Amino acid sequence: MENASGTVQQAADVARKHPDEFISALLADSLDKAAEVAEGLERGLGVQPLKRLERLWQLSGTEVAGAFGVSRQAYSKWLVSGIPSERVKDVGLLDEATMELLANVKMDKIPAVVRREAPNLGGWSLVELLKKGDFQEIRDAVERTFNLRLVQP
Numbered sequence: 001m002e003n004a005s006g007t008v009q010q011a012a013d014v015a016r017k018h019p020d021e022f023i024s025a026l027l028a029d030s031l032d033k034a035a036e037v038a039e040g041l042e043r044g045l046g047v048q049p050l051k052r053l054e055r056l057w058q059l060s061g062t063e064v065a066g067a068f069g070v071s072r073q074a075y076s077k078w079l080v081s082g083i084p085s086e087r088v089k090d091v092g093l094l095d096e097a098t099m100e101l102l103a104n105v106k107m108d109k110i111p112a113v114v115r116r117e118a119p120n121l122g123g124w125s126l127v128e129l130l131k132k133g134d135f136q137e138i139r140d141a142v143e144r145t146f147n148l149r150l151v152q153p
Helices: 002-017 019-026 031-044 049-057 061-067 072-081 085-104 107-115 126-132 135-146
Strands: none
Touching (some): 002 019, 061 126, 085 107, 107 126, 126 135
């Protein structure tokens, strides 16, 4: 029993450190099932919001740091030590938008969606709004896009 427990722990460690590779190996015969499991894990796990933003929007740490007007080194410190209190609201707005995208768009389509220029954004894309640091508008735009109560009479 002890050996099985160790094996499970090793698998959990691999899954935590390399989730994409773990899921691919586990479900190699069904890419659709693997994508479904990955989306479920992304929603269910307590993934750090900034890392989720990087991964799902396919952004570099440098790009995210630039959106907040900080150096890559300062941003790296946020990932290790926590988000500064004056930035928690902005990170929360981005995470709300990211989770709304995840709930309504296939995970592999999110990078294209956030890069697409949209008329309801004045011809800007969500990534361009991110680079401008317009976090509230990003959250509001995603909400307007997917909240049926806002578009139905």
